[in-house]
Amino acid sequence: MKKQIKVFAPATVANVVCGFDVLGFAVNEPGDEVEMTLTDQPGVKIVQITGDNGKLPLESHKNTVSVSVQHYLKHINREDVGVEITLHKKMPIGSGLGSSSASTVAGLFAINQLMGSRLTAKELIPFAMKGEELACGYGHADNVAPALMGGFVLIRSYDPLDIISLPVPTNLHAAIVYPEVDVPTKDARQMIRTKIQLKDAVTQWGNVAGLVSGLFLDDLDLVGRSMKDVLVEPFRSILIPGFEELRNIAIENGAVGFGISGSGPSVFALTKDSLTARKITDLQQAHLTKMKINSSAFVSAVNTEGPKLL
Amino acid sequence: MKKQIKVFAPATVANVVCGFDVLGFAVNEPGDEVEMTLTDQPGVKIVQITGDNGKLPLESHKNTVSVSVQHYLKHINREDVGVEITLHKKMPIGSGLGSSSASTVAGLFAINQLMGSRLTAKELIPFAMKGEELACGYGHADNVAPALMGGFVLIRSYDPLDIISLPVPTNLHAAIVYPEVDVPTKDARQMIRTKIQLKDAVTQWGNVAGLVSGLFLDDLDLVGRSMKDVLVEPFRSILIPGFEELRNIAIENGAVGFGISGSGPSVFALTKDSLTARKITDLQQAHLTKMKINSSAFVSAVNTEGPKLL
Numbered sequence: 001m002k003k004q005i006k007v008f009a010p011a012t013v014a015n016v017v018c019g020f021d022v023l024g025f026a027v028n029e030p031g032d033e034v035e036m037t038l039t040d041q042p043g044v045k046i047v048q049i050t051g052d053n054g055k056l057p058l059e060s061h062k063n064t065v066s067v068s069v070q071h072y073l074k075h076i077n078r079e080d081v082g083v084e085i086t087l088h089k090k091m092p093i094g095s096g097l098g099s100s101s102a103s104t105v106a107g108l109f110a111i112n113q114l115m116g117s118r119l120t121a122k123e124l125i126p127f128a129m130k131g132e133e134l135a136c137g138y139g140h141a142d143n144v145a146p147a148l149m150g151g152f153v154l155i156r157s158y159d160p161l162d163i164i165s166l167p168v169p170t171n172l173h174a175a176i177v178y179p180e181v182d183v184p185t186k187d188a189r190q191m192i193r194t195k196i197q198l199k200d201a202v203t204q205w206g207n208v209a210g211l212v213s214g215l216f217l218d219d220l221d222l223v224g225r226s227m228k229d230v231l232v233e234p235f236r237s238i239l240i241p242g243f244e245e246l247r248n249i250a251i252e253n254g255a256v257g258f259g260i261s262g263s264g265p266s267v268f269a270l271t272k273d274s275l276t277a278r279k280i281t282d283l284q285q286a287h288l289t290k291m292k293i294n295s296s297a298f299v300s301a302v303n304t305e306g307p308k309l310l
Numbered sequence: 311m312k313k314q315i316k317v318f319a320p321a322t323v324a325n326v327v328c329g330f331d332v333l334g335f336a337v338n339e340p341g342d343e344v345e346m347t348l349t350d351q352p353g354v355k356i357v358q359i360t361g362d363n364g365k366l367p368l369e370s371h372k373n374t375v376s377v378s379v380q381h382y383l384k385h386i387n388r389e390d391v392g393v394e395i396t397l398h399k400k401m402p403i404g405s406g407l408g409s410s411s412a413s414t415v416a417g418l419f420a421i422n423q424l425m426g427s428r429l430t431a432k433e434l435i436p437f438a439m440k441g442e443e444l445a446c447g448y449g450h451a452d453n454v455a456p457a458l459m460g461g462f463v464l465i466r467s468y469d470p471l472d473i474i475s476l477p478v479p480t481n482l483h484a485a486i487v488y489p490e491v492d493v494p495t496k497d498a499r500q501m502i503r504t505k506i507q508l509k510d511a512v513t514q515w516g517n518v519a520g521l522v523s524g525l526f527l528d529d530l531d532l533v534g535r536s537m538k539d540v541l542v543e544p545f546r547s548i549l550i551p552g553f554e555e556l557r558n559i560a561i562e563n564g565a566v567g568f569g570i571s572g573s574g575p576s577v578f579a580l581t582k583d584s585l586t587a588r589k590i591t592d593l594q595q596a597h598l599t600k601m602k603i604n605s606s607a608f609v610s611a612v613n614t615e616g617p618k619l620l
Contacts, residue, residue, distance in 0.1 A: 022516040156520035156536060157513070164523050164532065196508050198541070203467070205515035206332040209522045210466035213474050216526035222474065226466060231508070 004037045005113055009106035009307040011091050011298070012098035013174065013268050014142035016152070017227040017259035018207035024098075024142040025152045027174045028300035030091035032099070033310065034065065034106035038114055039082035044069050051089035056103075063087075064100050064131035065107035071127045072111055076118055083111065092296060095178045096262035098143030104131030105147040109307035121148045121306055122163055143262065150306035152215055166215045169223070172302045175255070175277035177246065177284045178266040180294040183239045191235040200230050220256045220272060227257030227270070240265045242291050249283045274299060313348045315423055319416035319617040320460070321401050321608070322408035323484065323578050324452035327537040327569035328517035334408075334452040335462040337484045338610035340401035342409070343620065344375065344416035348424055349392035354379050361399035366413075373397075374410050374441035375417035381437045382421055386428055393421065402606060405488045406572035408453030414441030415457040419617035431458045431616055432473055453572065460616035462525055476525045479533070482612045485565070485587035487556065487594045488576040490604040493549045501545040510540050530566045530582060537567030537580070550575045552601055559593045584609060 010026040044066045046058045060066040065087055073079050085107060093099045108124045108131075128144035145163050146153040152166035210226030213219070237243040237260060246267050250258035254276045255269035267284070271277040281297035288295040320336040354376045356368045370376040375397055383389050395417060403409045418434045418441075438454035455473050456463040462476035520536030523529070547553040547570060556577050560568035564586045565579035577594070581587040591607035598605045 019515070019519065021512045022519060154516070154519050154523060156516045156523075156532075162520070162535060164520060164527075166523065192508065194508050195505050196511060198502065198504050198506050201506060201511040201514065201541075202331045204511065205329070205518040206464070206466045208515040208519050209329065209332060209464050210472070210474060212519045212522045213464060213466075213476065213526070216523070217474075222466075225472060231511075 411453035
């Protein structure tokens, strides 16, 4: 059995505009890397974290990667195993791109590989949700499920957990821009109203059903028409500088659809090819620069394989 | 060009449990029939209605069939045409099975045939919605769209109207029971809360997305798991005698899923074959008889063709 491994796990776009808390997809860039080594000393240790500017805890009981790996080892009755983890953060923290999820999933994918792939990607989801609980205050699945399974994922139900893989239209790309402003997930959730109008909910689930249908029918026009959010975006977008202008840039330049990634502040567009995606992020970044806001951009195909060995 | 025609249009099950106001499907039984004759006297006349126990108006401006035919003729600039209509109600009125919709759709299908099929089924939907506006007080599409197009239909959006045909799993049957109690659509709508919890809406759109995915994947287990309604059924089911017991009968006897048809009082189960459907309706009717409630039952495959010539 292998003793050392290096893996990648993808960033993810949760919600996909209309599917608040139930939809997400993975991208090929960015993502996090984990190096994992088995040792003879029982216990899970974080030995090093790079790229986090000292933001993430090294203590095993506080870090989402080690905590979820501990849960995994307990589940398979291998708490005798020693694990040393190096985490390379290769994506911004608090950006709305499933940063904690990418790290956690990389860790779980690595330990599962080292333990002989005892669980399937789907079976790893509950362990990754433990990591999300630690990072975000509640164990959501709309980042970890697509990060583990790749592609578009529907969380039909949390209790019991019921996860459905949805098809990915050919050559679908994501154009992501992260404006470097601070929007903690907890605050972004507090922007949302807990009581809503039934008629708005009907509009929303018409769009959720339309988006899912568009994916199955490979009908990107339908996907785009369905990427509307009357419930959450109106509030969360307030925290994102120049949101309406960023949307206009995306739509006027051929995006299938546009919206907030997760709880923001990152925004994303879906596009039919890589060139369109790059054009959109270039123009959006130029706009943010005019607003004196630093930003990063990521262009890649929608990820269809989930985490991978490096 | 033909001068006389007889057509059938199907009953429909709106909402399909989780898809309030956005989903519906058509059945092969029951349905309404319309005989239509072109004459030289301009104007749309209802000459006879059978099977309605005198409940429906014969006046052209009050009857949903004639009103929608008038809208159609105005649209194609043929108000010079004379039309005589005989409506055969072959299904219960106020049963939650899209009774007004079946009549209206039969009328529109007939006139469109007589006028040389100038509009597609989808293009007829707005005219049928005019009929629903007259019958129910608002122009909903979750009965008329499946009645016109057959199969399962998603109304993604009302403004603009955006209708998506969904696949019908092979051999899917509907087991419908109509307990003969009075539940007017308007009252049933008033049972519903206009303000809801966001978390309940999330549960609901997870299920809507699951149901749509199940249809595309031909996964009847997923369809069944998704047929849950936390928002509307808890209130509307109060008006339906023995609702929980009717559900238990359906689920214990192999139904894919069970719920209220439209605004009730009819209930329906989806099943994998006709025998299962018949067994369920027999047991449900026996239960209603014990409760001293008269009922009718209808068993048929899900309709995939919409209205047809007789």
